[in-house]
Amino acid sequence: MSDDESQTRDAGFDEWLDAAEAGEAYYLECANGHGSLPPRRVCPDCGSTELEETALPESGEVATFTVTHVPTPAFEEDAPYATAVVDFGPVRITGQIVGVDLEAIENGLEVEPEITVSETTGERVLSFSPV
Amino acid sequence: MSNVRVAGVGLTSFGNTPERTSRDLFAEASITAFEDSGVPRDDVDALLYGNFMGELSEHQGHHGPLMAEAAGVQAPATRYESACASSGTAVRDAVMRIRNGEDDVLLVGGAERMTNLGTAGATEALAIAADDLWEVRAGVTFPGAYALMAQAYFTEYGGEHEDLAHIAVKNHENALNNDKAQYQSAIEVSDVLEAPQVSSPLGLYDSCPLSDGAAAIVLTSEEYAEEHGLDAPVSITGTGQGGDRMALHDRDHLARSPAAREAGEQAYADAGIDAADVDFAEVHDCFTIAEVLAIESLDLFPVGEGISAARDGRTTADGETPINLSGGLKAKGHPVGATGASQIAEVATLLSGDHPNSEFVESGTTAVAHNAGGTVASATVHVLEVDN
Numbered sequence A: 001m002s003d004d005e006s007q008t009r010d011a012g013f014d015e016w017l018d019a020a021e022a023g024e025a026y027y028l029e030c031a032n033g034h035g036s037l038p039p040r041r042v043c044p045d046c047g048s049t050e051l052e053e054t055a056l057p058e059s060g061e062v063a064t065f066t067v068t069h070v071p072t073p074a075f076e077e078d079a080p081y082a083t084a085v086v087d088f089g090p091v092r093i094t095g096q097i098v099g100v101d102l103e104a105i106e107n108g109l110e111v112e113p114e115i116t117v118s119e120t121t122g123e124r125v126l127s128f129s130p131v
Numbered sequence B: 001m002s003n004v005r006v007a008g009v010g011l012t013s014f015g016n017t018p019e020r021t022s023r024d025l026f027a028e029a030s031i032t033a034f035e036d037s038g039v040p041r042d043d044v045d046a047l048l049y050g051n052f053m054g055e056l057s058e059h060q061g062h063h064g065p066l067m068a069e070a071a072g073v074q075a076p077a078t079r080y081e082s083a084c085a086s087s088g089t090a091v092r093d094a095v096m097r098i099r100n101g102e103d104d105v106l107l108v109g110g111a112e113r114m115t116n117l118g119t120a121g122a123t124e125a126l127a128i129a130a131d132d133l134w135e136v137r138a139g140v141t142f143p144g145a146y147a148l149m150a151q152a153y154f155t156e157y158g159g160e161h162e163d164l165a166h167i168a169v170k171n172h173e174n175a176l177n178n179d180k181a182q183y184q185s186a187i188e189v190s191d192v193l194e195a196p197q198v199s200s201p202l203g204l205y206d207s208c209p210l211s212d213g214a215a216a217i218v219l220t221s222e223e224y225a226e227e228h229g230l231d232a233p234v235s236i237t238g239t240g241q242g243g244d245r246m247a248l249h250d251r252d253h254l255a256r257s258p259a260a261r262e263a264g265e266q267a268y269a270d271a272g273i274d275a276a277d278v279d280f281a282e283v284h285d286c287f288t289i290a291e292v293l294a295i296e297s298l299d300l301f302p303v304g305e306g307i308s309a310a311r312d313g314r315t316t317a318d319g320e321t322p323i324n325l326s327g328g329l330k331a332k333g334h335p336v337g338a339t340g341a342s343q344i345a346e347v348a349t350l351l352s353g354d355h356p357n358s359e360f361v362e363s364g365t366t367a368v369a370h371n372a373g374g375t376v377a378s379a380t381v382h383v384l385e386v387d388n
């Protein structure tokens, strides 16, 4: 990522990271109860355009995970690191698992959002830590 | 509706040629395809060309006219970008254009130059097939995304790394006679299990290599092939395309590929066949787990049974349904934008009896090519049949 790109915020996404940092993570809920992530104007499940920011459940469960040893250059100094898909019920979210030994990560582990910083780039990273 | 004939195919060697430009790679593949077809360049109505990462690896956009020029074709040209399914998508559109009567002769193919980026650069380039905001920025790599699917598969259906290792061993074995393949070397299960980890549970030998290469195919209408007396015994009789949510976490199921299932069902219905009619298949094994998901999505094996198919000898060259007789992406190589077209070329050659591994499918008449993009947010499936 170039300096210019990193200085320009991605509307919707960076606000979400701000909210998660403040302990106020949310998802978008449509009129029919489908969950999705911003930036978004239309529910990808049903086409509803009535999307409402709804509080994300306080914790979710690791649905699957991997420990990456060969990263992209943006995470060169961070490897090895764990990435997981975490199931919050109405929505699943992908992030890094922190605050626990890599060997101790397992499916079903209960985690909550925690915004961390990449050791390589200093950029914010969507992460999760055990509850 | 016109039948679509595979008049000629051309492949470069796949491998590590960082200094070769994609225009040079595609030119070579196209020369072979034209020679194989007997079709004059002047008769080509259009070029449909697949490429994924040309902006990153060659600082080049607008590939269509560049590649038409490289192939010596004076016709309109369009680039298709659909991640690793780029040229499968180009083939599908070509089939539909010929069937519609819009065109008689199309040059279809793709190329990718990757190794000049190095491992780190190519890893970064491949990752852009995932959702940049919600996956890549959390550190998801392309192998990492398939590792997430592998772990989900093991959890849901069972299986272990050793099952996957047999897929890599099989595909290396199949490539031994394929002189276009990147690896013509046998490996053993222990090599796969002991290789350095890339993203657990996947290691270096679960992963296809970084590859440079190109593929080209000349497709014609049935009428054109007849009028010009072409030797073109293989037809594309079925085409299908499926789509899914971009990010893996938004899939209904983390260990299945509904887009590929949808594409397969469409292609089978289009060709008027069932999965049971498929004699062999080339599938998109960018990682060993991807072959499992592919053969299950194509209904060649029930969900949950694909994992043991290679280990049980059911998909080996002498098995009931040989998979990836070319060596697959794993051993033949995976120049991303060329892969879908190269699968069509391999299947056509296997069916016509001109492939080094044709002996394993001598009685085969019907085969499938499965091409997937990203974590299978895009998929195309084609059915090919040979005249008796």
Ligand SMILES: [Zn+2]
Residues within 6 Å of the ligand: A030, A031, A032, A033, A034, A043, A044, A045, A046, A047, A048
């Ligand atoms: Zn909805």
